[in-house]
Structure formats: C-alpha cells, structure tokens
Amino acid sequence: MALSSKANDIDVVILCGGLGTRLSPFVKNQPKAMVEIGGRPFLDILIEYVASFGHRRFILCTGHKSGYIENYYKNKKKSLEYVFSVEQNPMGTAGALKNAEPLIKSNPFLGFNGDSFCAVDLKKLLDFHIPRKLIASIAVTPTQKQDDYGSVQINENNEIIKFNEKNPSKTSTLVNAGIYVFDKKVFRHMPSGKNSSLEHDIFPGLVKEGISGFHTRQPLFDIGTPERLEFAKANLLKFI
Secondary structure (H helix, E strand, C coil): CCCCCCHHHCCEEEECCCCCHHHHHHHCCCCHHHCEECCEEHHHHHHHHHHCCCCCEEEEEECCCHHHHHHHHHCCCCCCEEEEEECCCCCHHHHHHHHCHHHCCCCCEEEEECCEEECCCHHHHHHHHHHHCCCEEEEEEECCCCCCCCEEEECCCCEEEEEECCCCCCCCCEEEEEEEEECHHHHHHCCCCCCCCHHHHHHHHHCCCCEEEEECCCCEEECCCHHHHHHHHHHHHHHC
C-alpha cells in the first residue's frame, strides 16, 4: 500500500476516553477531554489546531460518557468528518487504538493523546516520518519537570533508544509529547480485546523495530491534574 502524504488523506485518531479521576471537581458530568479552556472544550481546541494543517477525518476514541462527545460533534460543521470508536470498557491507550483499527483508512495515520496539547508543526512531522518508513515516530519536547512524564532517550540519528513513561531518566530532558505518526504495521504488536498501554506495553518493545523521535521546542500542556489544568487555562491559547 502506498503511503499517504497529503494531509486531507491522512486520518487523525484522538484518544479521548480518559476518566479524568483527578479532575473530578472540574469535569463534573463530562469527559476529561471536554473540560473547557477559554470557554471551549479542550478537545475542540486540539481538533481545530490539527485541522489547520489540512486534516479532515477525525476518529475519536471514546469511552467514559462517550455520548457527550458524540452529541457535541454530530452538531459541528460538516467540513470535518467525525467517526466514533467506542470502548465498552476501559482499554488503555493501546487497547483503544487497536479497537479503532477497522475505522482507519490511511497509512500512515496520526495519533494524539486527547488530554495534552503541543503546537507541533504536523507537516514537518509527516515529512520527517514518511521517508524513514518506520513503524512509528513520536514528537518529543524538552521539559524541566519530568516527575509525571515519560522520558525519551534519542541517539544522533533521531532514533529512540529508550522510553520510560512516567519513570524519568536522569540523562534525558526529552518527554513524549503525546503526538504520533503510525504505520499500520503497528497493529501487529497490539493485542485485540485487551487493556494495554502504548507507553508501558507497546513502545518499549518497538524500540528494536525502529522508532524515530521528532524534536520540537514547543511547550507541552496537559490537563491531567488540577494544577496542570489551571496552567493550561492560563497559557495554552497563547501558543495557537
């Protein structure tokens, strides 16, 4: 299968089934990805940013309160296509992605964590990934606070040689920005119908297959804790 290179041919998969347990005072009766930043759902901000690069087909992997997200996007403008992949039970990031496999048309495809944002140049990311013909490329960005992020070690050829999710390495200041380009071959490494994590169960085993790290200097925002949510509310929109 020929690799897609035009943005409007490349599917975007967003993992937005998180429970948001640590955000319970803020999310109330909505999914974590729908918490508001500047009066808009966080997920909406992420989708609009990605769409600005020409991407038009979005596969939303939902779980907790999936109907909330479906009802919201069914009423959105029709210039974008929304497809929903619903988990009946929590499947983890890899399990949710595997569940969406039958809905993904393009190769490669983009993947995003639905609770983080980094203003990566997606055209440059795809131009970086496609000639290498690797199974995955991961956007990585520097951070000073690694205590709750995964550290990534990269060699001089931009190949990831070690991946420690939320178990930081003292020799690396690079972290996973939650933005990925995947070749469909990645699904061979994901078990069906099983709760599994990209960060813990899949990526470490893919290092020997060849994964690239795409450097960006853009800051990483996530909404995983009340403190980081407040920081995102105060600063995220400045970078869009």
